[in-house]
Structures are given as structure tokens and as C-alpha cells.
Amino acid sequence: MGLIGLGEDTKMLTRAKIEDAVKNCLVKAGTTFRPDQLRAYRRAIKNEENQGAKWVLERILENAEIARRNAVPLCDDTGIPHVFLDIGKGVSLPRDWLSAINSGVIQGLRAMPGRPMAVRGNPVERVEQSKGLFRDPGKVSPAPVIVKSASGNKLRITVLLLGGGPEIRAKTYRVFHKRSIEVVVGEAAHWASSEARSLGCTPCVPAIGIGRTHVEASALMLEAMKDGSLSRQDHWEKRVTELINQTRVGPLGLGGNTTALGTFIKIGPLRASGIRVVSMRPGCCFEPRKASAILG
Amino acid sequence: MITVYTPIGKRDIEKVKVGDQIAIDGMIYCGRDAVLPKLVRLIENRGLDKIGVDLEGAVIFHTAVSPAGIGPTTSNKVEIEGSIPALSRAGVRIHVGKGALGPNTVEELKKYHSIFAVTPPVSALFSDKIVAQRVAAFGEEGMEALYQLEVKGFPAIIAIAHGETIFGAHRPG
Numbered sequence: 001m002g003l004i005g006l007g008e009d010t011k012m013l014t015r016a017k018i019e020d021a022v023k024n025c026l027v028k029a030g031t032t033f034r035p036d037q038l039r040a041y042r043r044a045i046k047n048e049e050n051q052g053a054k055w056v057l058e059r060i061l062e063n064a065e066i067a068r069r070n071a072v073p074l075c076d077d078t079g080i081p082h083v084f085l086d087i088g089k090g091v092s093l094p095r096d097w098l099s100a101i102n103s104g105v106i107q108g109l110r111a112m113p114g115r116p117m118a119v120r121g122n123p124v125e126r127v128e129q130s131k132g133l134f135r136d137p138g139k140v141s142p143a144p145v146i147v148k149s150a151s152g153n154k155l156r157i158t159v160l161l162l163g164g165g166p167e168i169r170a171k172t173y174r175v176f177h178k179r180s181i182e183v184v185v186g187e188a189a190h191w192a193s194s195e196a197r198s199l200g201c202t203p204c205v206p207a208i209g210i211g212r213t214h215v216e217a218s219a220l221m222l223e224a225m226k227d228g229s230l231s232r233q234d235h236w237e238k239r240v241t242e243l244i245n246q247t248r249v250g251p252l253g254l255g256g257n258t259t260a261l262g263t264f265i266k267i268g269p270l271r272a273s274g275i276r277v278v279s280m281r282p283g284c285c286f287e288p289r290k291a292s293a294i295l296g
Numbered sequence: 297m298i299t300v301y302t303p304i305g306k307r308d309i310e311k312v313k314v315g316d317q318i319a320i321d322g323m324i325y326c327g328r329d330a331v332l333p334k335l336v337r338l339i340e341n342r343g344l345d346k347i348g349v350d351l352e353g354a355v356i357f358h359t360a361v362s363p364a365g366i367g368p369t370t371s372n373k374v375e376i377e378g379s380i381p382a383l384s385r386a387g388v389r390i391h392v393g394k395g396a397l398g399p400n401t402v403e404e405l406k407k408y409h410s411i412f413a414v415t416p417p418v419s420a421l422f423s424d425k426i427v428a429q430r431v432a433a434f435g436e437e438g439m440e441a442l443y444q445l446e447v448k449g450f451p452a453i454i455a456i457a458h459g460e461t462i463f464g465a466h467r468p469g
Contacts, residue, residue, distance in 0.1 A: 052315060052317070052453055055317065055453070056416050056453075059416050059418050059421060059451065060416055060418060062418070062421055063416070063418035063419070063420045063421040064420075066420040066421050066423070066424065067419075067420035070420060070423070072365065072419070072420050072423060073364045073365055073419055073420065074419065074420060075365075075367050075417045075418075075419050076359065076360060076362060076364045076365040076366050076367035076417070076419040076422075077360075077364075077367060077369070077417070078364050112364070113363045113364055114364060115360065115362045115363075115364040115439060116362055116363070116438060116439055117360070117362075117439060129330065132436050132437065132438055133437070133438035133439060133440070134438075135438065137362075137363070137364070164369070164370075165369070165370050165394075165395075165417075168370055168373070197395075197396045197463060198370070198372055198395050198396050199370070199395060200368065200370050200371070200372075200393070200394030200395030200396075200414065201368075201394055201416070201417050251416070252394060252414045252415075252416055252453070252455075253394075253395070253396055253414065253455065253462055253463055254315075254414075254453060254455075254462055255462065284417070285416065285417070286417070
């Protein structure tokens with residue numbers, strides 16, 4: 001099998017291992033809550049005084065339990081798969097690693113099952129949705145794979161499923177930073193707060209990327225989702241959550257203390273300039289739906 | 297929790313208020329972005345009978361129906377919120393979805409004795425509430441076709457009724 005990055009300390013991964021890992025991660029991401037999510041919801045239920053809001057939070061936990069027990073999707077919008085690879089310097093990938101990832105996504109979508117929402121037709125027909133939809137959930141192709149180098153000799157594969165609701169309310173735009181992180185983070189919190197009521201599927205979990213270009217800021221936003229934990233929040237993440245919760249939009253817009261469960265922020269390299277490019281995606285009540293596998 | 301049986305009369309609507317938790321028993325229609333504007337065009341052309349759809353006393357849940365389940369999509373999308381006045385005029389009593397709706401829609405709902413209820417996107421839980429399902433019309437739209445579901449104990453909370461809204465004066469963007 002052809003290899004890239006051959007070296008004495010390298011470990012070879014097979015196509016089959018990558019394919020299986022992607023498939024299993026995708027299904028797990030779409031059907032289970034992680035421990036940090038379960039803890040965050042239990043905490044929120046305890047702190048919630050609004051009875052309607054409490055009812056919604058309890059239903060979300062009950063839903064997670066049924067999804068786990070019956071191995072069915074948490075949400076019918078099973079999302080667009082995003083795959084993130086952290087490749088250790090000592091890892092050798094098989095020549096057809098990208099094809100293995102795509103194949104794993106297809107298998108995962110068919111197994112979960114994903115929602116059959118891929119649009120048929122040529123580019124214009126797809127925009128106008130005039131030729132209908134594919135019945136095969138496996139036709140929902142993944143977003144471009146993001147690859148980063150990592151230390152060590154392991155390959156970490158993370159599959160994230162991004163739902164449509166937060167996509168309507170996400171924004172990537174410049175912020176005049178005035179040499180203040182408070183200004184930048186405050187603006188992103190303002191965006192998220194303005195969108196929370198219209199989002200519907202609150203409590204939200206916003207992810208924020210701060211970078212040099214729109215592509216980079218969006219990739220950092222995804223990386224923030226990949227690495228973030230609701231059990232591990234830094235000062236600025238807590239600050240954004242606090243600002244959003246001041247809106248008292250609450251779960252489903254019913255009011256109360258829990259508009260945001262937490263926030264994930266990732267700051268990348270920055271350029272000499274009076275602006276920062278900020279990508280903010282509000283994230284819905286099941287997000288981030290993600291699962292990782294470590295190979296090698 | 298108030299149990300609501302379909303078809304729903306205008307008097308049933310008068311009995312509920314914003315913030316009430318309801319459980320819906322009976323037949324509900326499911327449609328979203330693709331199919332609701334088509335339904336509106338049929339209403340305008342007096343063509344509903346041709347597809348065998350009766351909206352008097354109906355519930356419409358803003359959702360796709362697929363092997364992945366059902367769950368509310370955002371109701372303030374143009375195609376969905378824009379369809380609410382005509383559908384209410386045609387007899388839809390409860391629109392179920394998620395997200396804030398604007399003041400014009402609040403007024404239109406009041407005018408036609410209809411209400412808006414929200415429900416969390418708990419698809420796994422909903423799967424326990426579905427008794428039967430069938431494509432009612434526009435099958436070519438796949439998961440976005442108009443479906444009719446028989447449900448028992450389908451949960452929701454009243455968000456807009458009688459000119460009142462949980463969304464306050466905030467206008468969705």
C-alpha cells in the first residue's frame with residue numbers, strides 16, 4: 001500500500017481502520033450525549049426557575065436517554081458531516097485516506113440513519129431545489145476535511161454533525177478590536193444574543209473562531225467545537241455565556257436562566273490590523289454533536 | 297398538561313393561553329419550506345379538495361419526515377412564516393415549530409383563531425409518539441413532502457395565542 005510521510009518511527013494505518021472509525025464516530029456523534037453535555041443539562045435543570053424552561057431541559061435529557069437506548073438520532077436534522085483530522089508527525093496515512101473518510105461518512109449516514117436531504121441536479125437546479133432530493137442518506141457529502149498537524153504518532157479523527165438551524169443564524173464578519181479582547185468577545189456575544197430568540201433550539205452552545213480571513217475564522221470556529229468541553233470553560237467563554245444568558249430568552253424562547261449552556265472560543269494567528277475576522281455559530285441544544293477516535 | 301384532540305374547534309383554541317403545555321392526540325400534517333408555499337397556492341386556487349387535504353381544525357407541524365425521525369425546523373424562515381396567514385384562514389388551528397415569529401404573524405394568528413406552539417427538537421422522544429404515518433401529497437419532495445401522522449401525546453407549549461406571545465416585542469431578524 002502506498003504511504004505518505006514514511007519514516008522509521010511511522011505507524012501505518014489501513015484504509016479499513018479509518019473507514020470504520022469515521023463510520024462509528026458519525027453514528028456516535030448523532031445518537032449520544034457526551035458526559036459533559038449530561039452534566040451541563042443536569043446543572044441547568046437544577047438552576048432553572050422557569051417551569052416551562054425546566055420542562056424543555058428535562059425533555060432534552062429524556063430524548064438523549066431514548067436516543068442512546070434505541071440507537072436513534074438525537075435530532076431529525078442529522079446535520080452536515082464535518083471531519084477534522086489531527087495527524088501526529090509520526091503517522092503514515094494510506095494513499096487513499098481521503099476516499100476512506102468519504103466512504104466512512106457514507107456508511108455512517110446509512111447506519112444512523114442520516115436524514116436524506118441531499119439535493120439533486122445541476123448547480124442551478126440544486127440552488128432552486130427543483131429536481132427533488134436523493135433518497136439515500138449517504139448522498140449527503142461531507143464538508144471539506146480539515147487537517148492539522150499534531151505531536152506524537154497518533155491520528156485523531158473527529159466527526160462533527162452541523163445542524164441547519166444554527167447555520168441560518170451564524171455569522172462571519174470583521175470586528176474593529178480597539179486592542180481589546182472584551183470588545184471582540186462582546187461583539188460575538190452580541191451577535192449570538194441577537195440570534196438566540198430566532199434560533200428556536202436553545203439553549204445554544206456558541207462556537208467562536210477569531211482569525212485573519214473568513215475561511216480561517218470559520219475553521220477555527222469548527223476547531224473550537226471540536227476541542228471544547230462544557231465542563232472546561234475559560235474566563236472569556238464564561239463571559240460570552242453570561243452575556244447571552246442576560247437576554248433571558250431561555251430554552252425554546254420560553255424565558256429563564258438557560259439561554260446558553262456554554263461557549264467555545266478558539267483564537268488563531270492574527271495579522272497586524274485594526275480588525276479581527278470573527279466567526280460565530282450559535283450551536284443548538286444538541287451541539288456540538290461530535291465524536292473522536294484515536295488511531296495508530 | 298392539556299390534551300388537545302384533532303380536529304380542533306375554535307372554542308378549543310379559546311380555552312388555551314400562552315405558556316400552557318399541551319399534548320396532541322390525533323392526526324397532524326407535517327410540512328416545511330418546500331411544501332407549505334405549494335399548499336398556499338392550492339388554497340388560493342381552490343384546489344385543496346383535489347389532493348384530498350382538509351385543513352379545517354388541523355395541526356401543521358413544521359418538520360421533515362424521514363427515517364431520521366421528525367423534529368421542528370425554524371418557523372421564521374420566509375417560506376414557513378409566510379404561509380401561516382393563508383393556512384390559518386384555511387382552517388389550521390395549531391402551527392407547531394420553533395423560533396420567534398414577527399408581530400404581523402401574531403396578529404394574523406389572532407385574526408383567524410389560530411395559535412403557534414413550540415416544541416424542542418427531541419426526535420428520539422417523538423418517535424415514541426407516532427402511531428402511523430403516510431404521505432398526504434407532493435411525494436416528489438421526498439422528506440419535505442406533506443405527511444399526515446397519527447400521534448398520541450405529542451408535546452408542545454403554546455408560544456403565541458390571542459395576540460400574546462412569549463417572544464415579547466423582539467422582532468426576529
